[in-house]
Amino acid sequence: MGRVRAYDVQRWLLAACIVLAPLSLALYVLSWPENPAPVVVNAAAAAPVATSAMAGPTGNALHFVGGVAASFFLPAGYLGMSLLGMRRSPGLATAAAALSLVGWVPWSGLIGIDALAWDVAQAGPTPDLDALWLRHNGDAVMVSYLAIYVIGHLVSTVLIAVVLGRLRIVPAWAAWAFALTSPLTMAYFATHDLTARYVLRDLICALWVAGAVPAARAMLRADALA
Numbered sequence: 001m002g003r004v005r006a007y008d009v010q011r012w013l014l015a016a017c018i019v020l021a022p023l024s025l026a027l028y029v030l031s032w033p034e035n036p037a038p039v040v041v042n043a044a045a046a047a048p049v050a051t052s053a054m055a056g057p058t059g060n061a062l063h064f065v066g067g068v069a070a071s072f073f074l075p076a077g078y079l080g081m082s083l084l085g086m087r088r089s090p091g092l093a094t095a096a097a098a099l100s101l102v103g104w105v106p107w108s109g110l111i112g113i114d115a116l117a118w119d120v121a122q123a124g125p126t127p128d129l130d131a132l133w134l135r136h137n138g139d140a141v142m143v144s145y146l147a148i149y150v151i152g153h154l155v156s157t158v159l160i161a162v163v164l165g166r167l168r169i170v171p172a173w174a175a176w177a178f179a180l181t182s183p184l185t186m187a188y189f190a191t192h193d194l195t196a197r198y199v200l201r202d203l204i205c206a207l208w209v210a211g212a213v214p215a216a217r218a219m220l221r222a223d224a225l226a
């Protein structure tokens with residue numbers, strides 16, 4: 001009986017992480033306004049410093065609550081979705097799980113970029129502080145983290161969608177919704193049009209939640225990990 005209860009707890013916890021991952025990330029993303037300046041950096045200023053200042057204390061508090069929560073929920077949620085296909089497609093599911101963990105582990109380090117932007121905004125931006133942010137964001141450590149994060153989480157999202165859709169663990173529409181978040185994310189970072197960025201980020205968050213909910217429900221089935 002104890003082992004059965006522990007198994008049930010595992011499924012409930014993984015199901016919760018599957019849903020809380022996109023919800024916490026949505027809070028992280030939507031709590032900061034879009035900045036019409038290029039998102040990464042330009043030669044003159046650190047754009048996220050201005051974005052952080054625009055968000056104010058409340059927006060930044062929500063931003064970092066969502067970001068910190070996502071650093072825990074995202075790896076566990078993606079691992080849970082990968083495990084759903086482990087019995088019937090172990091090779092693809094293992095690849096998805098490995099890429100998920102590799103892709104999302106750097107997330108907690110990348111939040112430091114935004115934390116530094118908020119510190120600079122609070123102190124009052126100066127050329128020297130802007131230069132510090134630009135140097136920190138462009139150093140080898142942060143660039144390596146960013147590259148691993150981008151490749152790992154975008155590819156693993158598509159692989160998980162393929163596993164869940166091909167094995168009919170979730171409806172086809174849910175698998176497509178989840179898979180589409182990757183190309184839409186690339187489109188989001190490729191455009192600097194303010195209206196398009198707002199539309200894309202809202203659409204990505206909505207599709208991510210829509211795809212995650214059926215996966216969480218599948219995790220709650222008694223034979224989900226059997």
